[in-house]
Amino acid sequence: MASDQTRTAILHAAERLYAERGFGDVTLRDIVAAADVNLAAVNYHFGSKDELIAELFVSRSIATNRERLNELKLAEEAGGGRASIDSILRALVGPTLRGCLGPERERSTASRFMIRASIESVPPIRRIKNREIDHLRKFAAAMRRSLPEVSEVDLYWGLHFALAMAHQTIRDSERLAKLSDGMCDLDDVGTIIDRIVAVSVKALTGRQTQTKPAAKLVTRGAP
Amino acid sequence: MASDQTRTAILHAAERLYAERGFGDVTLRDIVAAADVNLAAVNYHFGSKDELIAELFVSRSIATNRERLNELKLAEEAGGGRASIDSILRALVGPTLRGCLGPERERSTASRFMIRASIESVPPIRRIKNREIDHLRKFAAAMRRSLPEVSEVDLYWGLHFALAMAHQTIRDSERLAKLSDGMCDLDDVGTIIDRIVAVSVKALTGRQTQTKPAAKLVTRGAP
DNA sequence: TTGCAATTCAAACAGTTGTATGAAACTATC
DNA sequence: GATAGTTTCATACAACTGTTTGAATTGCAA
The missing domain is CATH 1.10.357.10 (Tetracycline Repressor, domain 2)
Known part of the structure; x- marks a missing residue:
């Protein structure tokens, strides 16, 4: 489990981006860029978008x-x-x-x-x-x-x-x-x-x- | 203007497919297939999706x-x-x-x-x-x-x-x-x-x- | 340190998407 | 029947999508 820094960083960034721009306009790449984590991290920690x-x-x-x-x-x-x-x-x-x-x-x-x-x-x-x-x-x-x-x-x-x-x-x-x-x-x-x-x-x-x-x-x- | 058969065929097919499956799941290709018209017809007649x-x-x-x-x-x-x-x-x-x-x-x-x-x-x-x-x-x-x-x-x-x-x-x-x-x-x-x-x-x-x-x-x- | 699992990473994958193109087919007018 | 304008068509395009992979890195226990 280590530190779930990455996990929570993704959650925070995703929440913020979805809040700002809506679900239709936000891609995983937007999220990982905002969270400053690797693209694969989303699927690793959550399974899917x-x-x-x-x-x-x-x-x-x-x-x-x-x-x-x-x-x-x-x-x-x-x-x-x-x-x-x-x-x-x-x-x-x-x-x-x-x-x-x-x-x-x-x-x-x-x-x-x-x-x-x-x-x-x-x-x-x-x-x-x-x-x-x-x-x-x-x-x-x-x-x-x-x-x-x-x-x-x-x-x-x-x-x-x-x-x-x-x-x-x-x-x-x-x-x-x-x-x-x-x-x-x-x-x-x-x-x-x-x-x-x-x-x-x-x-x-x-x-x-x-x-x-x-x-x-x-x-x-x-x- | 010729006959707007194609136009109305697209409208009908699109309305039906959107009604059945929602906007998220219907692509232009689905529509033109259902309407039995060419893919480019949508952009020709309507400009865009x-x-x-x-x-x-x-x-x-x-x-x-x-x-x-x-x-x-x-x-x-x-x-x-x-x-x-x-x-x-x-x-x-x-x-x-x-x-x-x-x-x-x-x-x-x-x-x-x-x-x-x-x-x-x-x-x-x-x-x-x-x-x-x-x-x-x-x-x-x-x-x-x-x-x-x-x-x-x-x-x-x-x-x-x-x-x-x-x-x-x-x-x-x-x-x-x-x-x-x-x-x-x-x-x-x-x-x-x-x-x-x-x-x-x-x-x-x-x-x-x-x-x-x-x-x-x-x-x-x-x- | 070594070993092992958890995590991160770059890169590629496999599709799908809406749109653009240029030639072909049609239609109506002269 | 030639011409001009409209409409259809197959195809390519270019970009983007979520997901996977397999190798690197890290963290921690023995």
Whole structure:
């Protein structure tokens, strides 16, 4: 195993280049040049280009999923096993949005990479996303406990719509900014999350949420 | 001009192959083989591969946009210059959804192509989509007329969310079907449109204040 | 040191890609 | 039927792709 200097150098360089230029325009030769390692190192350490991309995406998305589940757990504990629909949806879309949006210049390479992964759809990433269903089922289950009076079909549609709004906001933030002539503030992630959660709750319950959780547990950029 | 047999044969074959296998896996050689024309014909008739893709996408999306604007016009005429928000949103998302969803086996090549174009994001198509903003502005304007009491920011977010739900439903219908174990009927386009419109209307006309308490159905910006 | 495995390296490999070329075949006009 | 313009064709091009190879180098244990 020695030092995985080479390995991590490749990972870092690849993440940065993919974030900057997208998957279509970056070749292995670009990556190894940026990482200052030999061309064969990629296949030696990762097996193939696709496995490199997969590793980048997997490691980031399990981090997000962990955050999601952690928030969900906290919400369910706080509600005595039955979290509020508000907090469930917040746990669902919050981590992703906080991880990808926010002031342009503050965005990490990782977040820019994840935005790319949302926009361009490349086979290895698509394969991983398809396995995300089991993860979503946990949220569907929590929602069912939270809103037993809502039909399952409506629940799934609500979940789907919440993800849709979050996802599209990440993917197409630029268009919204242009369309609104800058009026829609895409740097204010907290408010965006509030909006998406509010709309989703309305969609699910037919009425507005009374409770807006006072203080947030997690914020981007630790204290 | 002779007969544009060759031209249209290329267009048809390309649309079909892209619809079936996606943009990443189809080469010019695949296309000309399917169209039974010479390799050089693509560059002769279209200039380049990207221009071929662009032409396919443009012709389909101006058709959709025309439908949208037509529905919008009808709605505004019916409302005496001020269409209901319901009908505006329906004009926005209806044509796209009807064009892309519905029973699998009934889907035309064109609709499958447009689904691909939603999922995979390839440069020539992205460029065209970026020019779609002017088209959306017409809907934003209609919405403003329809809901003068709603702030512009909220209007843009509502428009954005409506598109988000429509778009994601097209893109990820398979995941929703799997997640809901088939309970969400993605063949019933009419109901899907109803759902999306209903949620969007609720998002737009419900109370908009998340931070301020107790304002009745009131304007959130200056009157 | 010796031996052995892990790692790095330059170079080549084996395809594939979109595009360009120049001659041939066609079409319509005079 | 000759001519000019359009369209087709086989072929070559030039570049780029991810991957493999086998030899060098390194690091570490005995």
